[in-house]
Amino acid sequence: MHNPEARPGVKVLDRGVEFSVYSENATGMELCLFTPDGTETAHLPMSHERGNLFRLLVDGLKPGQRYGYRAFGRYDPMAGHWFDSSKLLVDPYAREIDAAYRYDPKLAQYGVETADIVPKSVVVADLPEATDHVALPDGAFIYEAGVRSLTMLNPHIPESIRGTVAALGHPALVEHLQKLGADAIELMPITAWIDERHLRELGLTNAWGYNPVTFMAPEPRLCPGGISELRGAVEALHQAGIAVILDLVFNHSGESDQFGGSLSFRGLDSATYYRLAEDDPSVFINDTGCGNTIACDHPMVRRYIIDSLRFFVTQAGVDGFRFDLAPILGRTRHGFDTHAATLDAILSDPVLKDRTMIAEPWDIGPGGYQLGHFPAPFLEWNDRARDDMRRFWRGDPNMTGLLADALSGSSHIFSVRDQHVTRSVNFIAAHDGFSLHDVTAYVHKHNGPNGESNRDGHDENFSWNNGVEGETENQVVMARRRQDIKALLATLFASRGAIMLKAGDEGGMTQYGNNNAYCQDNETTWIDWKAMDEELIAYTGELAALRRQFAVFSETAFFTEEDVSWLRPDGETMTVKDWEAAECDSLSVVLSTVERESAAPTRLAILINRSHEEVAFSLPERDAHGWHSLAGQARGAVEIALAPRSVSFYAEMLSETG
Numbered sequence: 001m002h003n004p005e006a007r008p009g010v011k012v013l014d015r016g017v018e019f020s021v022y023s024e025n026a027t028g029m030e031l032c033l034f035t036p037d038g039t040e041t042a043h044l045p046m047s048h049e050r051g052n053l054f055r056l057l058v059d060g061l062k063p064g065q066r067y068g069y070r071a072f073g074r075y076d077p078m079a080g081h082w083f084d085s086s087k088l089l090v091d092p093y094a095r096e097i098d099a100a101y102r103y104d105p106k107l108a109q110y111g112v113e114t115a116d117i118v119p120k121s122v123v124v125a126d127l128p129e130a131t132d133h134v135a136l137p138d139g140a141f142i143y144e145a146g147v148r149s150l151t152m153l154n155p156h157i158p159e160s161i162r163g164t165v166a167a168l169g170h171p172a173l174v175e176h177l178q179k180l181g182a183d184a185i186e187l188m189p190i191t192a193w194i195d196e197r198h199l200r201e202l203g204l205t206n207a208w209g210y211n212p213v214t215f216m217a218p219e220p221r222l223c224p225g226g227i228s229e230l231r232g233a234v235e236a237l238h239q240a241g242i243a244v245i246l247d248l249v250f251n252h253s254g255e256s257d258q259f260g261g262s263l264s265f266r267g268l269d270s271a272t273y274y275r276l277a278e279d280d281p282s283v284f285i286n287d288t289g290c291g292n293t294i295a296c297d298h299p300m301v302r303r304y305i306i307d308s309l310r311f312f313v314t315q316a317g318v319d320g321f322r323f324d325l326a327p328i329l330g331r332t333r334h335g336f337d338t339h340a341a342t343l344d345a346i347l348s349d350p351v352l353k354d355r356t357m358i359a360e361p362w363d364i365g366p367g368g369y370q371l372g373h374f375p376a377p378f379l380e381w382n383d384r385a386r387d388d389m390r391r392f393w394r395g396d397p398n399m400t401g402l403l404a405d406a407l408s409g410s411s412h413i414f415s416v417r418d419q420h421v422t423r424s425v426n427f428i429a430a431h432d433g434f435s436l437h438d439v440t441a442y443v444h445k446h447n448g449p450n451g452e453s454n455r456d457g458h459d460e461n462f463s464w465n466n467g468v469e470g471e472t473e474n475q476v477v478m479a480r481r482r483q484d485i486k487a488l489l490a491t492l493f494a495s496r497g498a499i500m501l502k503a504g505d506e507g508g509m510t511q512y513g514n515n516n517a518y519c520q521d522n523e524t525t526w527i528d529w530k531a532m533d534e535e536l537i538a539y540t541g542e543l544a545a546l547r548r549q550f551a552v553f554s555e556t557a558f559f560t561e562e563d564v565s566w567l568r569p570d571g572e573t574m575t576v577k578d579w580e581a582a583e584c585d586s587l588s589v590v591l592s593t594v595e596r597e598s599a600a601p602t603r604l605a606i607l608i609n610r611s612h613e614e615v616a617f618s619l620p621e622r623d624a625h626g627w628h629s630l631a632g633q634a635r636g637a638v639e640i641a642l643a644p645r646s647v648s649f650y651a652e653m654l655s656e657t658g
Contacts, residue, residue: 008053009093009307017061019046021054021069021091023269024642025081028072029054032088034120036066036098043070047635052300066098066120069092071268075110077258080271080281086113087262092273092304093104094217095311096226101194101213101254107261118263119192122218122226130317134243136184136356138623139496139554141544143182143244144430146208147190147222152526153336165190165223169236177242179537180506181544184243186322186358188431190230192219193265194254199519202451207521208431210324211254211290213263213404215308231316243319245356246312250305251325251363252632256291265294272298278333288325302342305329305620310351320356322381325363327370335367338375347375358425372413374423379498382424385410389428389491390439390462393484393610393645397582404566407589407606408497411558423554424497428488429505434515436505439463440484442470446513449520457516470513482508483645486539487610490647493543494589494606496536497556506540507532546630546649550604565590571618585611585641588619595653605650609642611617617642619650626654 004034011018019031035041047052056490068090073083087107097119106112136142148163156172167173168185177185189209196211196634209219223229234244255266264274275285275293283293295301313320323329330340337343346352358379361371374380385406392399405412409422429436434445443465445457466480485508492499504527511517517525547553552563566574567588578584589606605627609615617640619627630649642648 008179008304010091010095010123011103012063012123013057016057016059017065017123018055019067019091019216021046021093021268022052022272023054023071023073024052024272025269026071026073027055030070030072030085030116031056031058032068032070033058033061034068034115034221038066038116038120040115043525051443061123063123063125065123067123068115068118068120078282082266082270084110084267085113087267088115088118088121089262089267090214090217090264091121091488092214092216092264092268093307094214095124095315096122097192097217097220098122098291100220101192101263103194103197103200103261107263108259109568114262119220124226127228127231127315129314130234132235132238132317132356134184134238134241134319135354136243136320136498137512137554138498138548138556140183140243140356140498141181141493141547142184142186142498142500143177143503144186144188144432144500144629145182145274146188146525148207148521149525149527153523153539154527154529164220165218165229165233166225169233174236174240174242177237178240180501180541181548182242182501184245184319184356185237186245186247186500188247189249189324190218190222190246191215191248192217196254196519197256197260198451202650204374204451204519205521206519207525208517208518210249212249213254215248215250215304227311227315230312234317238317238355243356244317245320245322246318247322247324248308249324250294250296250308251328252288252290252292252294253506257286258282260291264611265498271521275300278528285365287328287331287363287368289364292326293365295570296329296342297340298474302345304565305342305600306345306349306352309355310349313355314353318355320358322358322360324360326359326361326374327365327368329359330370330374331365336370336373338373343375343378372410372416376419376423379423379425381500382406382410382413382426382497382536384413385426385495386426386428387462389426389488389495392462393488393491394462396462398580400581400584401579403491403608404589406557407491407495409556415558420496420558422558423556425496425500426492426497427500427502428492429502430500431502431627432516434461434463435502435509435511436485436488437481437508437510438513438515439488440481441465441510442513444469444513445515446470447516449514449524450516451519457514471510480645482533482536483643485536487645487647489536489540489543490649491608493547494647494649496553496559499547501540503527504532506537507534508536548603549596550591550593550651551596552591552604563592567620569615569617570627571620585609586615586617586619590619595651597654601654603651603654607640607642607648607650609644609646612644614644615642616640619652621652623652625653625655
């Protein structure tokens, strides 16, 4: 029986350190103590207490003590039990580990000692509780980045901290985020992970971090200073008004399938921490495609998830979380439940309730696509808007209505259950898939360097190459791609809801057609700052400033007829025939809004021309001031010649009677 008072983890007391670990099926547990050089100095039996908790208080221990566990019980994988006391196990509640995880065949071999290859958990005392918090505004601009890809080649950051969390707080990086106008940086996983076992033979390493073993301890290769290093970076970003979101993986662990190793959960109690097939407990349910699925509906696992989130809020001041393959958080034995206990616990927890929560609303399990079905106020990655914006600019037919819906916050998705606001996170590109540049430069994926004969990654990317596949010195092709990138950026920044930009896309970064670069911890994923397009960076900053200038972009309520008009290039209202036309390449969107600084009522026009020809646009005037370009053209323009493959913004400031 689960005891709600059971408190796993480590407590630093005046007299020593108390260790607690949870297991429903272990018959015994030992605490193993180590010196910093890895020498085992003691293995101490722990008392088995109520609530399936094993506990031991050791006098005289201090923060910095290395430790691990050995669990005793039945080794019977056919029944879902993998107990093996030769395996040193990392504490799931470890806040720090002393080395990175690394795969070794010994991890999967019964009866083979692993203390020499498994990282040691480290006792860490609590920091003073973080009180600073930067709340994300509605319609926030989120910048998604991996720590190493963002900082490894930045010439303005000292080499000593490149590739680490400490680099995130460096003034050069903070200034870049401010220049872009980002409201938040979303960090790809920084918790300790293990490289997939097949990568070692290929000479590759995991570059993304979506293969964690423990869910609190920072990855030593990224964050050698532990939680204090993360807190310092968060504080530096907060001083610049930039929020920090952590991308966390609670859906699976790097122990993988039945051929994987025992590092933590599996050895402590596989049948509790993982979902096993009811008719054959030797089989790990694989709703993730990564070999196993965490049992997020188990009460102790739920507590572990909540405690992990609280840890990053209270100890580092983190402002929000993005959940990888988030339907698993809401999946029970009966399928996905919008009101699953774990989702409710996240939203109702008093420590977490003011933090931003973002779901990646799909996995590969049954009923795994749940876009629009997460409970408010969860934000959700919107892959349909991504695909529809790409397909419109690729030139696919019958895309006008779908583009309009994406620009409007995808009301057909987020209005379910009588909701009246969008919770969409719109994006054109993310870490998973083509970069923004590659959307315009590659029709086909080029994943050969990943060592899987180009079988990995998505085959359909809704991309185009402007006449040449891949990188080229052809100036005409390069100019066309650049124009398309600007059009895609403008479309993204003109959309209603939160928006997300992949780091490097503001400067035209390429990944050479690799749309699954998870194992490319090298120049494929590292931003080459010297090659970044400064004009594109400036343009991105202008778009972000425009979003801040007009209130319409921070509002999330769905448009009414009074809020928006959809016009043909001649200025007339779009008809049903216009909407249904297969090749509708040009339209304008006129929005009623307020200019923030002056509080003046304003009409904002977004002109869109995906054709390869210049198109003449007319805008209906309502005020003597007339329309003026937000790029600085003269006032009074009603007839506008819009360049091919472009998006332009115009405003008409209205008088009180306008």
